[in-house]
Amino acid sequence: MTVLAGIGAITTLVQVVYLLINDSVICVNQGCSVVESLLRIPPLWFNGAGAFFFLSLLLAAIVARFSPGAQVFLRLLLFSGMAAEGVLVSYQAFVAQTFCSYCLFICFLIIVMNMLAGWRQACLAVLMFATELIIFSLLQFHNPGAGKKSFNIDHGTYAIKRCASPQRQLYLLFSSNCPHCRRVLDLLSTCTRCEVRFNPVQQIDKQVLPDLVPMDSWNPDINTLALKILGIETIPVLIEKRANGMRFIRGESDIMTYLKQNCLDPLPVAGESKDDFFLFDFAGEDECRMDVDCGEQMEPPVNLSDNR
Template structure:
């Protein structure tokens, strides 16, 4: 290996180490890292390791390169180790580049600078080393492109309340579809379920927030593949942290009713009569006092 190339590795790795340490100090004293675009913040928000420790890890990596390069300069036999350390860094940067491209959908300018420094360091080791490293990065990017990260971001995408239904009580010629989000542990939910016996004008979907005993809904065919996570997600979207909650679906849209008394009044008014009453028996649809159980 040429002495000039090895000297380049020594000085560039030291420069990279200084840059990263400076970035870490900025995080300590300013509370945020320096970046010329918003991509850094987006990427940082998606990582489990805080940016400060990420930078310390990077500084340790470049310092290791510096030490191995110094050793290689004055003692033979450590060049293979230096090559392995450099190619490993390029492989790691390839993963980070793929993450930015296909997961974060944003590029961190600071991260790209570090990626460039690692490429240059590998180029000092010769064309063969650089080619091997770039082929590794390209292979990683190709694999990233073949993966679907949308499902990981939102595993419930494309699913509806029907996928969260444990069982359905069907009525002849129903005028509405009703979804009851409930918990087996909630006594207020039992009151609503008892009120549904004999319903003749509504199709009732039972959507528990977790698995339930088959004895709770006798005579109904359970859907063992139901997803209670959908029902929990629906409550979160509504900003509700109690059950029972009734979601009424008809041609006009959706109606949300919370609390056992409100739900029972709605059912009596809608599902047990030829025409719904309009005398205001339904209380505030989001009243919870005395008629709901917290799910927290």
């Protein structure tokens, strides 16, 4: 148990240090970013609390070898950790609807330590965890766009790049961890003929789009929900808003081709259809799945100052 507590302490401390240096968490999938964006407190505080918990657990596990009183405190810590993990896992399962691999690893450590603390501790911990899962499964949570308020993708816009006489209105749905999105953003720095709304699927740092002014209020969950409704699991996605509908372009190469033809070149492509209500241009190899990290962190800044 001492070894597992030590592993948990080291893991959370490394995460805290990485957050201090890079302002992002270490995670092997996109679920971490989604869950992180739903926190009401900074991720640094959240991970700092986790590090404090595991350090306390490590100290209690060491002292418990010599003191019966410390064993009681150790069991209480393990039980409280299991209660917290039950809430966090339930929230990911029924609210965020995506899982954070780092969070699941921490949950695994706490479950195993409760198992090692004896059958009574194990039974109580499993009962607590199962009860929280059941309760969460019976509750209905608010979804962006649900209820009386109508769904509007404008509510997911982080910032707008304007031009003097825009010929098209576009929405770019992207992630700050996707290299294909990065290259599209680089190309958009030369855009002169289109108004572009930037709709991230997660919270982003201001340095990602340093030359644009963020909206006072925006919600990245709107963008994630829009893609889920359309059955799209990859980014980047470019949406062209038309008078009679929308056009969706997927993948780095198709989006860049569209931008070069319609937003950068002097003239748009001749013969382009204007009558499609929903037109999907599908791509595949130049996209990032929203639930898998592409493995290349976006490096700010990108010059997206207005070209007038």
